Each structure stands twice: as C-alpha cells, then as structure tokens.
Amino acid sequence: MPLSVSQVTLYVDDQQRAVDFWTGKMGFTVTTDMPYGDDRWIEVEPPDGGARLVLIKADPDWPAPVTGMPHYVLFQADDIVRTHEELVARGVEFVHEPQHQPWGWSAVFKDDEGHQFHLGQR
Template sequence: MALGISQVTIYVEDQQRAVDFWTGKMGFKLTRDMPYGEDRWIEVEPPSGGSRLVVHKADPSWPALGKELPNYVMFQADDIVETHKELVARGVEFAQEPVRQPWGWSAVFRDDDGHLFHLGQR
C-alpha cells in the first residue's frame, strides 16, 4: 500500500493576506481558488510540487490561533542558507535563523498570520 499526504490545512484570519504570503513571498503556485460557503476554498502548492496547503478561514468562535510554537509542518530546501537569504529578501520573517542541529539544519519562519513553520534541508 502506498500512502501519501495530499494536503495540509492552515487556518488563517484573512485568506487573501495568506494567499499573498504563500504565493508572493514563498513562491507557491495558486492551484485552486473557488467559492466555499461564505468563504473560499484555496489551495497552494510549493514550487517543487507535492502536497498542497489549504488556506482555510478560521471561524471567529474558535480559540485563538496558536502562534507560540511552530506548527509541525516542515518545509524542505536543497540549500537552507541560500533559501533563507532568498526568503528574507522577499520579506519573510524568521523567528530562528538556519542553525545546524545534531539531526540536520533547521530554521523557523513566520507567515503573515503569525504562524510559525519549520524549514529543513534535504
């Protein structure tokens, strides 16, 4: 049996701001943007393809979006130092610069909603 991950959902306060971040700053491709109830169903895909992110509007009645700890979504780059430089030049904020850990390279970046994500190196 071959299983994979097709998509991961990220809950955001402002869908358009999130689309602007993922497509403009991170270089992802918008693969789907369609009406979904009162909001939109939005999917973005990394430049290298693979699993998509669903940018979903958070319900205001839900608890506050967690912004203190990184999400356990790790993006990978072939060269984390060069990728970090490119993303910083595009306006991506890093909470942790690339650092070599015993298990490999790691960095943490913040999206425009304040969510934290890991960036690793292949």
C-alpha cells in the same frame, strides 16, 4: 500500501493576506480558488509540487492557536542557507535563523498570519 500527504489545512484570519504571502513571498502557485460557503476554498502548491496548503478561513468562535510555537509542518530545501537568504530578501520573517543541529539543519519562519513553520534541509 504506499501513502502520501496531498493537503495540509491552514486556518487563517484573512485568506487574501495568506494567498499574498504564500504566492508572493514563498513562490507557491494557486491551484484552486473557488467559493466555499461564505468564504473561499484556496489551495496553494509549492514550487516543486507535493502537498498543497489549503487556506481556510478560521471561525472566530474556534479557540485561538497556540502562539509562539511552530506548527508541525516542515518545509525542506536543498540548501537551507541559500533558501533562507532568498526568503528574507522576499520579506519572510525568520524567528530562528538556520542552525546546524545534531539531527540536521533547522530554521523557523513566520507567515503574515503569525503562524510559524520549520524549514529543514534535505
């Protein structure tokens, strides 16, 4: 039975700031933007397709996420060094520059909400 991941939910404080980051800096495309209660249901898709990020407004009563730790969402690029250079030029902040590890290449970047993500190489 083949399975795939279609969406990953990312809770954000400011939905428009999150949209601006994922589209303007990361090159994603908004595929869905519609009312969702008092907020919006927003899906963004990476340039090469695949699983979409759902940018949901975080409830202020929820516990704060652990800061300083990457989320376990791994983005992959064909050439991590070139991708890192392009993202830095677009204003993406990297917490850890690309480094070759025993398991392969790895880097960590932050979005404008402060979430951290891994970047690997295929």
